[in-house]
Amino acid sequence: MQALVYNGPGQKNVEDRPKPMIQMPTDAVVRITRTTICGTDLHILKGDLATCQPGTVLGHEGVGIIDAVGAGVVSFKPGDRVLISCITACGRCNACRKGMYSHCATGGWILGHRIDGTQAEFVRIPYADTSLYPIPDGADEEALVMLSDILPTGFECGVLNGKVQPGSSVAIVGSGPIGLAALLTAQFYSPAEIIMIDLDDNRLAVGKHFGATSTVNSADGDAAQQVMKLTGGRGVDTAIEAVGIPATFTLCENIVAPGGTIANVGVHGIKVDLHLERLWSHNVTITTRLVDTVSIPMLLKTVQSKRIDAKQLITHRFKFDQILLAYDTFGKAADTKALKVIIEA
Numbered sequence: 322m323q324a325l326v327y328n329g330p331g332q333k334n335v336e337d338r339p340k341p342m343i344q345m346p347t348d349a350v351v352r353i354t355r356t357t358i359c360g361t362d363l364h365i366l367k368g369d370l371a372t373c374q375p376g377t378v379l380g381h382e383g384v385g386i387i388d389a390v391g392a393g394v395v396s397f398k399p400g401d402r403v404l405i406s407c408i409t410a411c412g413r414c415n416a417c418r419k420g421m422y423s424h425c426a427t428g429g430w431i432l433g434h435r436i437d438g439t440q441a442e443f444v445r446i447p448y449a450d451t452s453l454y455p456i457p458d459g460a461d462e463e464a465l466v467m468l469s470d471i472l473p474t475g476f477e478c479g480v481l482n483g484k485v486q487p488g489s490s491v492a493i494v495g496s497g498p499i500g501l502a503a504l505l506t507a508q509f510y511s512p513a514e515i516i517m518i519d520l521d522d523n524r525l526a527v528g529k530h531f532g533a534t535s536t537v538n539s540a541d542g543d544a545a546q547q548v549m550k551l552t553g554g555r556g557v558d559t560a561i562e563a564v565g566i567p568a569t570f571t572l573c574e575n576i577v578a579p580g581g582t583i584a585n586v587g588v589h590g591i592k593v594d595l596h597l598e599r600l601w602s603h604n605v606t607i608t609t610r611l612v613d614t615v616s617i618p619m620l621l622k623t624v625q626s627k628r629i630d631a632k633q634l635i636t637h638r639f640k641f642d643q644i645l646l647a648y649d650t651f652g653k654a655a656d657t658k659a660l661k662v663i664i665e666a
């Protein structure tokens with residue numbers, strides 16, 4: 322089969338690989354029909370994640386059709402259409418029993434990281450019963466690819482942890498796919514204000530179209546002042562960090578209102594200052610989370626009922642033999658205006 326293989330920092334190739342086999346009775350092998358590229362795949366290619374060994378097939382998102390199941394799989398059979406969670410869950414360890422699948426003792430984020438991932442014709446999924454979701458008849462499979470990672474991440478790490486409330490004020494720092502997913506799912510709770518902040522005017526325009534009440538371009542360095550002006554000097558009840566660099570976390574510290582919450586989503590590679598000399602008296606909460614994907618079944622219903630239009634996040638489509646072009650397009654988002662790219666097998 323054809324697969325996109327990480328061969329060390331800066332190196333990726335389309336290679337011919339043997340089709341994966343069932344290794345454990347709880348495994349399934351899925352024939353991928355649609356997958357996508359995540360910012361995290363670019364992090365791996367930069368060499369930021371030493372835990373990903375050269376030779377690994379990348380990708381942790383996608384939908385497909387069950388090709389084979391191990392003897393212990395009870396919920397799926399060959400031919401079933403499935404959505405793949407970016408998080409693998411055994412369903413039985415302490416973390417899984419708490420719904421914290423991201424910290425599953427033998428799973429978690431392993432796909433396209435510690436084991437071969439979804440940017441291939443076939444993928445082996447461990448713990449298939451608890452790591453795959455059935456696709457309802459007639460569902461739009463392209464839209465469902467957004468449920469593997471992007472929508473649960475924006476919702477769980479940003480909106481739920483950030484305690485977005487009816488009538489509250491929200492600022493989302495970073496208007497990439499994750500920030501936009503937080504924007505779409507924050508609207509379940511009808512906040513009064515949602516301010517999108519980014520350096521890229523195109524992404525801010527997308528944010529406006531997706532329901533932001535205002536946008537702030539932070540290139541001038543006065544984003545905090547602009548947010549204060551928009552909120553009558555109070556700041557925001559929820560500040561969602563969806564970039565992953567010190568400057569944007571500091572911005573959240575500067576715009577959170579007394580009693581508010583900073584919900585960190587971004588993956589941080591270097592240390593960030595915590596300004597307790599100011600925040601100690603502000604009654605604020607700071608949360609962090611690796612996505613658990615426990616919200617996939619709920620989000621699936623909201624996509625099915627058209628409460629949210631997940632497909633809006635898709636800007637480009639490629640066939641699998643164009644996957645290198647897909648990476649190029651996704652990697653140059655400022656020029657290509659790419660958000661999510663679909664790769665069809």
Ligand SMILES: NC(=O)c1ccc[n+]([C@@H]2O[C@H](COP(=O)([O-])OP(=O)(O)OC[C@H]3O[C@@H](n4cnc5c(N)ncnc54)[C@H](O)[C@@H]3O)[C@@H](O)[C@H]2O)c1
Nearest residue numbers: 360495496497498499519520563564565586587588611612
């Ligand atoms: N916690 C989790 O479980 C989890 C899961 C998936 C992704 N992530 C992380 O979420 C973050 C966002 O992901 P994404 O795919 O949307 O990334 P992305 O790179 O596509 O988007 C980031 C956005 O931030 C903007 N930005 C950069 N510097 C900025 C600044 N100084 N001020 C304002 N905006 C700035 C960029 O223009 C871009 O639009 C990444 O760090 C990613 O690794 C976390």
Ligand SMILES: [Zn+2]
Nearest residue numbers: 359360361470
């Ligand atoms: Zn991802």
Ligand SMILES: [Zn+2]
Nearest residue numbers: 411414417425
């Ligand atoms: Zn587990």
